[in-house]
Amino acid sequence: xxxxxxxxxxxxxxxxxxxxxxxxxxxxxxxxxxxxxxxxxxxxxxxxxxxxxxxxxxxxxxxxxxxxxxxxxxxxxxxxxxxxxxxxxxxxxxxxxxxxxxxxxxxxxxx
Amino acid sequence: xxxxxxxxxxxxxxxxxxxxxxxxxxxxxxxxxxxxxxxxxxxxxxxxxxxxxxxxxxxxxxxxxxxxxxxxxxxxxxxxxxxxxxxxxxxxxxxxxxxxxxxxxxxxxxxxxxx
Numbered sequence: 001x002x003x004x005x006x007x008x009x010x011x012x013x014x015x016x017x018x019x020x021x022x023x024x025x026x027x028x029x030x031x032x033x034x035x036x037x038x039x040x041x042x043x044x045x046x047x048x049x050x051x052x053x054x055x056x057x058x059x060x061x062x063x064x065x066x067x068x069x070x071x072x073x074x075x076x077x078x079x080x081x082x083x084x085x086x087x088x089x090x091x092x093x094x095x096x097x098x099x100x101x102x103x104x105x106x107x108x109x110x111x
Numbered sequence: 112x113x114x115x116x117x118x119x120x121x122x123x124x125x126x127x128x129x130x131x132x133x134x135x136x137x138x139x140x141x142x143x144x145x146x147x148x149x150x151x152x153x154x155x156x157x158x159x160x161x162x163x164x165x166x167x168x169x170x171x172x173x174x175x176x177x178x179x180x181x182x183x184x185x186x187x188x189x190x191x192x193x194x195x196x197x198x199x200x201x202x203x204x205x206x207x208x209x210x211x212x213x214x215x216x217x218x219x220x221x222x223x224x225x226x
């Protein structure tokens with residue numbers, strides 16, 4: 001079993017819809033969880049950074065961590081065409097540890 | 112604005128030549144920076160961890176003599192692809208971790224094409 005599993009997509013949703021992106025992981029020691037957005041031919045951009053279980057909201061983005069299920073989610077409300085990108089989940093055990101990335105989910109928001 | 116600056120953003124070189132990519136941490140001093148490689152539609156693959164003032168730590172399977180890393184200051188790390196071959200063509204991305212928060216910030220990436 002891979003340490004981090006993420007559906008590669010592509011995921012296509014109409015503009016305005018709520019998008020749900022997810023990752024599962026196998027290592028219960030992971031404590032720090034991140035979501036990155038990567039546009040084509042660009043470096044990843046940090047969207048959300050959370051510690052342990054719970055929710056964190058920033059504008060249209062909500063990150064959710066369920067450590068008991070080893071499952072993390074990123075929700076995008078009122079999705080827009082400019083949200084079309086690849087979204088990577090990432091996590092590590094301690095702040096200075098090596099970060100493990102998911103393969104990324106390609107998201108297309110249809111105008 | 113950018114937290115991590117990477118240069119050049121794209122480079123084309125002939126087979127057998129060497130190419131240097133620079134990564135600068137603009138907002139904070141970084142004792143540790145990271146170099147990744149990314150193939151099309153693939154996730155990031157950590158190549159090495161660059162340590163200021165000491166040798167880089169390479170991931171298994173990454174040739175340290177092929178990918179030379181220098182981290183001479185707290186804000187600059189360089190990756191040199193030596194004797195480049197077409198199979199080295201890829202997207203190379205660096206990152207720097209905020210020492211206070213642990214948040215990882217990436218450069219814009221450098222696309223290398225070896226002819």
